[in-house]
Amino acid sequence: MPIKLEMLRTFSVVATQGTLAGAAAVLGRSPSAVSMMLAQLEDDIGAPLFETDRKSRLTPLGQLVLEESQRATDVFDRSVAAIRRHAMSAGGIVRIAAVPSATVALLPDVIEAFRKAHPDVRIEISDVDSAAVRARIQRDAADIGIVSAQPRDTPEGTRIRSDDLGIVCVEGGAIHLAHMNTQGMSGWDLLKREPLISNPLCELVDDPLVAEMRIASTLEARNTTAILSFVKRGFGASILPFDAVRNQPDGVEFFVPAHSTSQRELRKIRQDNGRMRGPVAAFWDLLKD
Template sequence: MSIKLEMLRTFSIVAQKGTLSGAARVLGRTPSAVSMVLTQLEDHVGAPLFETDRKSRLTPLGQLILEESQRATDVFDKSIDAIRRHAISSVGIVRIAAVPSATVALLPKVIDRYRTTHPDVRIEISDVDTAAVRRRVQRDEADIGILSARPGDPPEGEGILRDDLGIVCVEGGPVHRAHLAAEGRSDWNLLTHEPLIANPLCNLVDDPLVRTLLDGSRLEARNTTAILSFVRRGLGASILPFDAVRSQPAGVEFFVPSTRLSQRELRKIRQDKDRTGPLIMDFWSLLSG
């Protein structure tokens, strides 16, 4: 009898849970049925996979097979997911991983243009931070990535646009009043008037005060809509790019400090061009338009 994927999946879950009963609950099977599958796997490899019958400690061979099992099931699950998604779309699919501000400021108009020539293509958007964008593209979980970077950072991908980073605050609040009092000579130190709502874009500001405020922040959000909602409720001020708040909601103010100007650059990344089909390349081209 050959090793089957379901054996590897069952073994992996038993190893994770440490008991047959725990694995049985996850798998929706009886402990005796799970035990039988493990016995079949051990019979095939010719050696025990667990140190004891309690399934709480793996043998060296068991550890090796666990790693291979997880790798095999991950590949299988990704393949099934790809088949499912392509079956849903009659033409094809384009997967985008983008930083939150890009999903607000950039992607709506690009998707609108793309649909004029590709109305039946399914588009999937993952709203994640820059590190997750890189990971998704590297793991082939996204066809195109859009990340944030400082204009002077090492070359990565292709630049799409640059915009100024600024302070977003509630209208009439302490930061806004201090900004008005400064009469155009504002600085990042205005953020000391309210708690800082941290987000990954704050790390792009090259200012020691901002770094200090980040260390002391007690509220963090990564989604632009959530950040603006928190600001509007008076929970604090934050740092966002101009394009992300171009159409900011009522009750929110945005301004760029007059000193120590900081910018954010959106860049697009993808895997090897040879692996990229025409549907993806058409979307890629529109990102520079």
């Protein structure tokens, strides 16, 4: 008998629950039915998946099968969810994975323009960092990605816009006061006056001091809202692009170091072999400088 997805799902639940009774309750089946399906799976594989009949400990092969079972069921569940979302949306769907600053500063205008021509299309936005954006594009969990990159980096995707990276700090704090006293003529060395709240954008600053402080940092955040909240509470300062703090909250200051300017580019990416059609292609075309 060929291995079926339902066999893998049943095995995964049993392995997670540790007992037939617990798995039966989760699956809504009788323990005997669950046991029979496990036996069919083991017969087809030709080796035991559990060390004992109590199903509380996996064999090395069982551990491998568990990982593959979870991967297979996750892919299937995502596909089913995507199909259902498409069925619910009469005009189709566009899945966007974008860095937080793009979500705040770039996407609202694009979405407004897109909805005028495609009011029935469902738009899904994932607010994540650049590494997660790339991962979602690679595994086809997003149609379009927007990442942050340094202008000197190897070209990736298509450039949308660029802006300056700067220091964001609490109003009235040590960095803000030092910046005011130097009349704006200051560099990244001002960061030494407060703890650094690290985030992936720090990697885009070509300065050895920033690299050292990032390694030594004891607080890291990847969401722009969280970073600004931490800065406002006085936990330290951070590095963000101008677009991310265009409408910064009260009590927070932003400035670009005068002696060493670093820029961040926003680039749109997609799968190398991805063929965009309909709404996705229309949204892609609207993402421009």
